[in-house]
Amino acid sequence: MTRLFAGDCTTTFEGTRDRTQRGHVVVVVKPDKTVLVHDADGYQPVAWLTRADSVTIEADDEGFGVTARAGDQTLRVVSHAVTTRRDVPVSAAGVPVGICPDCEGALVRTGGDVRCLDCEANYGLPTGATVLDRTCEDCGLPLLRVARGDVFELCPDYRCDSLPEHVTERFDGEWNCPDCGSPLRIVRGKGGHLVAGCDAYPECDTAFSLPTGVVVDDCDCGLPVFETAAGRRCLDGTCEQYREQR
Secondary structure, three states: OEEEEEEEEEEEEEOOOOEEEEEEEEEEEOOOOOEEEEOOOOOOOOEEEOOOOEEEEEEEOOEEEEEEEEOOEEEEEEEEEEEEEEEEOOOOOOEEEEEOOOOOOEEEEEOOEEEEOOOOOEEEOOOOOEEEEEEOOOOOOEEEEEEEEOEEEEOOOOOOOOHHHHHHHHHOOOOEOOOOOOEEEEEEOHHHOEEEEEOOOOOOOOEEEOOOEEEEEEOOOOOEEEEEOOEEEEOOOOOHHHHHHO
16 A cells, blocks of 8 residues: 655655755655655655655644654655645556456566456466466466476466476486486475485585576586576586587
């Protein structure tokens, strides 16, 4: 929820740029505790405090006051006459990608998520995922295209589809450890990243993060070569044999 206040106000900023101003302004208090004070001139606020540590709002029939603090900086707005005071619902804005199967609201892609603008359903996307114009037969969400060694089309809802399960089924034990010869198993590493790790762990701790791309060749070291957005590379990003091979 974004809170809007407008009226004849005195705005005081104390900190890196001490300043006091008065005028008919619009005060915007965003959900992330960013406070913006706009006047009639230009696109830039006349005063602001981004992601404040605290925001205090005092409002009654006589007027309003907004105080935001971040470290040693304080932004204070006090009204002399009130024009408007409203709470306005807001959401993330992104590229439309379909209709929410739960509430029929608009689904948008914003950053690394697909979100519904109405019911706030949120689905995290794997790195490098492309949203397709086809939908999941089970739940109705838009399908994703994800490259992890191979190209997989899957639902963003892990209850319908699991990228780790797809990758494990395709590549678990497909390659051998270059250090000890044991199979490389597909596991989740720190942060949820997919890793090809030696089956002999902990005796052998060799492990490689799976890049975003598809396998297109074999390296002289025995590991696969991936085609990625940055070009071709061995699964072992430090592989000297691949550099010599090129």
